[in-house]
Amino acid sequence: MSWFQSSANLSLTLIEQACQKETLIIDIGGGASCLVEQLVSRQYRNISVLDISQQALDIAKQNLSKNASSNSLSCVLWHCSDLLTFNFETDSFGLWHDRAVFHFLTEDSTQLVYLKQLNKALKVGGCAVISTFDIGGPTQCSGIPIN
Numbered sequence: 001m002s003w004f005q006s007s008a009n010l011s012l013t014l015i016e017q018a019c020q021k022e023t024l025i026i027d028i029g030g031g032a033s034c035l036v037e038q039l040v041s042r043q044y045r046n047i048s049v050l051d052i053s054q055q056a057l058d059i060a061k062q063n064l065s066k067n068a069s070s071n072s073l074s075c076v077l078w079h080c081s082d083l084l085t086f087n088f089e090t091d092s093f094g095l096w097h098d099r100a101v102f103h104f105l106t107e108d109s110t111q112l113v114y115l116k117q118l119n120k121a122l123k124v125g126g127c128a129v130i131s132t133f134d135i136g137g138p139t140q141c142s143g144i145p146i147n
Contacts, residue, residue, distance in 0.1 A: 008033065008034055008035040008038055010131075011035055011099055012039070012042070014129045015095060015097060018095055019094055019127060021042070021043050021044050022045065022046060023046065024048070024092060024093045024095070024123075025039070025044060025047050025094070025095045026047075026048045026049075026050060026096055026121065027047065027048070027049045027099075028050055028083055028096060029052075029083070029099065029101035030049035030051055031053055031056030031057060031059070031060060032056040032057075032059035032060050032063075034063070035099070036049050036064060036076055037063055037067060045075040046075065047075060048076070048093070049076060049078055049079065050079040050081060050083060052080070052081065057078050057080055061078065084113045084114065084117065088117060088120050090121075091121075091123045092122075092123070093126060094125075094126045095126060095127050096121065096126065096129070096130075097128075097129045098129070099131045102114060102130050103131075
């Protein structure tokens with residue numbers, strides 16, 4: 001949780017272009033991100049957030065509960081799990097959003113598991129929005145090597 005983004009403008013723009021408000025969305029590594037709160041404020045109602053850190057998820061839940069109606073809180077499912085071992089249901093989501101997980105997977109084997117998980121979870125015709133660093137970009141993020 002070493003980086004902070006006060007607004008997820010680029011992600012929001014890409015999500016709004018890629019899907020409808022009823023689409024089932026999963027935010028991979030969403031943790032304490034402001035994205036879920038901003039999606040809820042834009043009337044998205046089928047959101048799942050998956051993160052390995054319960055502490056990060058608790059921060060996001062707390063921020064959402066401060067700023068959203070109790071009705072809005074029920075539209076988010078929270079999953080504390082490792083993405084690589086999470087038991088996704090087949091064809092569950094219309095949109096997969098990953099702002100900061102894939103670039104930490106530096107081994108071919110973990111990248112392949114990631115892709116298998118994405119392919120299992122994403123509906124046919126669904127969209128994946130995956131942000132990574134540029135090839136000439138940093139070699140570390142949060143003190144962790146990236147690929």
